[in-house]
Amino acid sequence: NAGVTQTPKFRVLKTGQSMTLLCAQDMNHEYMYWYRQDPGMGLRLIHYSVGEGTTAKGEVPDGYNVSRLKKQNFLLGLESAAPSQTSVYFCASRRRSLSTDTQYFGPGTRLTVL
């Protein structure tokens, strides 16, 4: 049981390049989230999904796209990277129930855009 995993762990991009971050969870969780973490700003929600085939915008969705084709995977895409997207990206998942509503986080992806 690996929990939440993220690929890759580190990446350096040039401005204008594109990339996809992969999040995978093996806990059969319905909900999945993508956050970015920047110094002094905490975690900000980019996009999230409440089930396979559904996605929704969070606080800071501009410049990102997501897809949830399979329940266990949640992809975050940057079509044209900008230096402002330099950040640490965390994926999280949770099961929706009345008694347990904890989000489980992946190890993060450190992205630098030059």
Add this chain to the structure above:
Amino acid sequence: AQSVSQHNHHVILSEAASLELGCNYSYGGTVNLFWYVQYPGQHLQLLLKYFSGDPLVKGIKGFEAEFIKSKFSFNLRKPSVQWSDTAEYFCAVNFLNTDKLIFGTGTRLQVFP
């Protein structure tokens, strides 16, 4: 808009000192409350959570938090900190009319031996 505030941005303590980190949230009805910890270079881990019942909740590593509904607060406490508590602490709130967690900006705790 729903928001979470952590007023202490950076706290420096000596070992054995007591700790209290503040967390306040905007009114939004029923809430679930969480404290997460992020040790240097690691991902976020759950410290404790409150859903209902006793407003004083105990978590891992000797941490506890008290939910005061009238003050919209969920402060984190530890009677005696250790060097290994050096980390960043995040308060997060799930407002139950949404599917999202709203995080505070975090408090960086440094504990010196």
